[in-house]
Amino acid sequence: MANSPSHTAGRLPLALIAGPTASGKSALAVQHAKISPKGMVINADASQVYADLQILSARPSPEEMQDVPHRLFGTIDGSQAYNAARWADDVKRLLARAWEDEETPVLVGGTGLYLRTLLYGIAPVPPIDPDIRDTVRDMDTDAAYHDLQHLDPASAARLHPSDRTRILRALEVVRSTGRTLPQWQEQREGGIADMVQLSPIILLPPRDWLRERCDLRLEQMFATGGIEEVAALMDRQLSPDLPVMRAIGVPQVIAYLRGELSRDQALTQAQAATRQYAKRQYTWFRHQPPTDWIRHELPLSNNNIDDLAIKLHNYGLTR
Template sequence: MSKSASPNAKPPKGRLALIAGPTASGKSDCAVELALALEKAGKQAVVINADSAQVYADLRILSARPTEDEMRGVPHRLFGVWDGAEACSAAEWADAAKREIENAHLAEMVPILVGGTGLYIRTLLDGIAPVPPIHEHVREAVRAMETADLYDAVQREDPEYARSLRPADRQRLARALEVVRSTGRSLLAWQRDEKAGGIGDSVQLAPLIILPEREWLYERCNQRFAWMMQHGAVHEVEKLLARELSADLPVMRAIGVPQIADYLRGATSREEAIAHGQQVTRQYAKRQYTWLRHQPPDHWPLKIPENISLPTDFEILFSD
């Protein structure tokens, strides 16, 4: 005789794959390959974007958003769904990702999260500190400041957090200053509080971090930016500039946009724009590489692409 379930039994955790890697690491191809392998095993899958540049509709080329051919018939979600005039925060993305993951589970599909934006991944899994809303007058005053003045102010008013920020990182500097001025507490203090809204404990996670050899990765970065310049990136930036969006918006600070904008304004040559774009791409990949090596839990597997075995590395997804 079969035993009935306990009325207090918890529902089974939904499965969630996570493929993370620096830019140009091949993580998107790996996600599609995993989805197709699951399909052969009789399980449907959906790929969900966790890259902060690929959310923007305006950055199809410069963010290396997957094309229809590269998607290979696998459904993709949260790619190109934000207009560049609206900044997509980590909390807003996490809310959208939760809905997509829930929809996938309701449809008995396996959600495959793919990206390299550590803040997005951390916010989704661990939640976010409950920072109160910023007073509007504080926000307006802070956003009107020059970047150098922002850095000086954060050094004075939140010196501990300032040590973790780059002097040119305007977005994070402004966020740090508006939080300490509006709440009287450092952003670090809020981040140390108990976080809310994470789904890490409610899913059965199958993570994989792709970390290629650095020299191979940097050469891929170089090749990819040069290819972008030949295949529409310049026109993409032309359209962005025509919109006259605020320079503080993430879409206007995305890798490649300032470098190509300088070229279009005549401040640099095409060759200089390519060299600068390649440089900032490599620097970004290096920061992602460092974060992915040191910040995720120790039990998350790190693999070079050649050593990935989908049925083995994602065994729990293939089991019944």
């Protein structure tokens, strides 16, 4: 590895496997790591970081990890509000150690915000005035969205009117700083894109195949401990505003455990939420990353996973 073209060029090798949920990213990452010198896998999924969500986040099991080192999987307690900036800092430290030890790191996940923050940096938004933050967070979602349409129409246009978390964030930024979030994002800093030799692949299998996989996986999650996982979370009496409590599947199971939904209704709603999330991811990964990133549009299977891992490995050696 020390003599690879990436090192010769002064840029450090980094493989990246991204795509929507249930597209087969984890299996490909393990296979890529197994054929790479001292391969190791780093998580880039916002839900799989939480120790409390092994089943509902589809975090790889020890058997699925196949003795390949995995980092940032299940390392954060659900009581913490982990975010993209903190994740990027943690990954930078992991990458520095990996390269020093001549390991071959591969990032894998479907959280586009995490990947964008790591590669291209984060907007240097100053701390939000506490009074403004409290005022904004007490607002009704409709009122906040209406206010955002006047103060930051660009952000309002790209957000769904019910996306409360992002609406409030955009509104508190423009109220507190006098500048819109898109304006701050034009000054991103701290990204590593210029220092790495990136080997990226995006999995974009047929939508029908993906939807079927999402539905089947939710059925398996409900049948193999996902409900009990949420019950344990409820016992902790964590704030409902924490990311772990908003993860797909958690609100639906909570409603079931409280008697507000039947088990079948909770499953159906969780499946629908997963399909919607996968659709948003699919759209983001099709259009947002650079056009020279590899797009693989066939279903991942035992018949092509080896070839795809080799293709990604060779791509990194020739860039």
